[in-house]
Structures are given as C-alpha cells and as structure tokens.
Amino acid sequence: MYEQVHAVDPEIAEVLDLELARQRSQLEMIASENFTSPAVMQTMGSVLTNKYAEGYPGKRYYGGCVHVDQAETMAKKRAMALFGAERANVQPHSGSTANMTAYLSFLKPGDKILGLSLSHGGHLTHGHPVNFSGLLFKAVHYEVDRESETIDYDRLREQARTERPRMIVGGASAYPRFWDFEALRSIADEVDAILLFDMAHIAGLVAGGVHPNPVPFCDVVTSTTHKTLRGPRGGLILSTKEHFKAIQKMNFPGIQGGPLMHIIAAKAVCFHECMQDSFKEYAGKTVENAAVLADALLEKGFKLVSGGTDNHLLLVNVTNKGLTGQDMENLLDKVGITANKNTVPFDTQSPFVTSGVRLGTPALTTRGMGPEQMKRIASIMDRAVAAKDDEDALAGLRGESEELCREFPLYGNLT
C-alpha cells in the first residue's frame, strides 16, 4: 500500500500504513467519522489538486478551468437535487468556513445570534466565546430541558421573543433527537430572524430520507460532507435563490481564495453515491444500529441522554457507573473501541473531563455491521466497565473487538 509515498518519504508512508491498520483493527464509534469510498478517495488524490480556479464555473480568474468547471457544476446540481435546495455552494473548505460564510452573508459584526449551547450538544461555531462566531457576534444560547434533555421549543420561542436575535441557529454535534423544523421556522418568523440550520451531523440521514429535511424550512443550511454523508472532508452551503448572491460573494472573495477542486469533484462523487438506493439502505441501517445499541446499553443499566436516540448517535452519561467521560473514553480505547468523551447537559465536570461519551454508528455501519454486532459491542462495553481494573480481562475484550473487525474487513481493495 502507498508504494509511491514509501519510495519518496518512508516516514510519512509509515504513518499512512499505521493509520490504515488502526482504522482496520478498531471499532470506530466517533459519531462524526466515517469511511469514505475508494472512488471518493481516488478523486481527492487526483490531478485536480493542481488547479487554481478562483471564482465560479464560467466566471474564473484563471485559464484552463474547462474541466474543473464541469466538476463543480455537477457537484452543485447533485447537491441541489439530493436535498431539494434552490441553490448550492460547494466550495467551503470545512463546516466552520461554511458557517462563517453563512453568518457574514446575513449579519454584521455585533449582531445577535441564538444557537444551542455547546455544553448541551451544540457546536463551537454556533457562538461559543472562544470561536470566531462568539468573538464577532453577540451570541446567546438556548439549552435542552433539564427533565427531558430535549429542546423545549416553547421555551426557545420565549427566549427568542426576549432576545430578538437577528439569526437563529439550529443544529448540533451531540444531540440524539430529531429537530422540529416547523417549530424553528415559526419561531424565526415570529421574531423576524434569519433561520440557519447546520446539518453537518445528520446530512447523510437527510439525504437517505431517515431524518426530516431542514432545507424547505430554512433560509440557509450548512453542512460538512464527511460525516454521515460519507464524502470527502469539506463543507457545503444550501440556500434559497433569494439569498444565494450574497453567499456566493461572501464565500469568494469574502472568505476563501482558491477552491479545492479535487475535493469539490470528490463531493460530486459523494452526492452521486448518496443518490443510490444502496445509500438509502445505509442511512436506514445506521439509524437502526443506533437504536439497537441504545436498547442494549439501556438493558445493561447505562443512562442515555434523552433516554435514547432518533439518529446516528447516542450520548451516554456514565456517572452512574462511577466513571467520568474521560475514564470511559480511556477504558473504551483499551478494549479497542474509539469514541470521544462529551459533556452531557448540565454537566458538573469540566469539558476536559466530562460526564459522558458520544457513540455513533455511521462508520461501523459502513463496514457492514448490523444489530447483532451492536449487541456484542454493548456487551463488550458493559464487561469493560465491570472489569475496569483488570488488565487481563480488558485485553481479552480487546481481542473480541479485533475479532469483530476481522469479520468486517475494511478497504480490502484499496490500491
């Protein structure tokens, strides 16, 4: 594998080999990660990386753009068709720059935004004080309800009436429930706010028809393309026709320079893959696997934020197991499961320690795992907690995880 890198740079080739081996031999349960297809990866590693193409198809600042124009036009058309959007900008390098572009297309520095708090499942770019979004804008936050641990849309309406934000931001990185887009739209209309939804986590579920679609309800929808959507690492903005001109101008020349044409072409491949029946099936299985994992963990006495999941992820509050989120992340690592510690709503631990772990099924579902494997994984987690100080028992459990990985080989045909 990676023969050409080995010939030029053995040190980096070794990193590639080791990372491939790690991905193959561990149970990947980070909810924002996935295994993209060899076709997407081949496109990312193609000659399109050599091309400068500032501007947009048909209106570039460089010659020789005839072929990359085709790629970008296809990516845009496919994104619009996939999500039923009037317009698409496929140039954002990341979810973060997609959000920056979307904000600055509508807002001036100092304007008020209202987004879900990071510690309640939101995202840094939804107004956290250490992020550009919190530095540039006056950010206020809504939280989940203490009892149900879900968004209380009546309370959000009250908050919006009091705060009168210029923009309401929906979307999350650790929220296991469906969003009510009709409610968000009606709240935004009532206070005359712009409605942005960041669907990065759920985009693949929306594309696969197993999560409601935010596009018909929002002024602007942002996303990444590498999570449940299973494409290359990058960003995406969908909008109505009305707002598109401002978005185009803010993306370039406002924020970005030369677009990453190899990544844009790979986004086109990803959108094509997402239009196939096999992707709908994949999205359905991802959600089914999360539900089965949730039930199996509940049976074993684990506590799930909001009591379960509607999507691809679960948030496990491990306090009742006598552990912190950091302890659980370390423990899972020892038994061959990769996940991340995560704050839970109203967490009393710091973000470096936390009381929870976030688990996701997108990557394992791509490997072909199903309900039976989810039950086995829940059992490994349960036994790991019981044997947390017994290194031999933990090594045995790691062997079980590795056996599962061998049963579902990854990238067997990668060249």
Ligand code: DSN
């Ligand atoms: N870092 C991503 C996640 O893990 O959810 C969000 O940007």
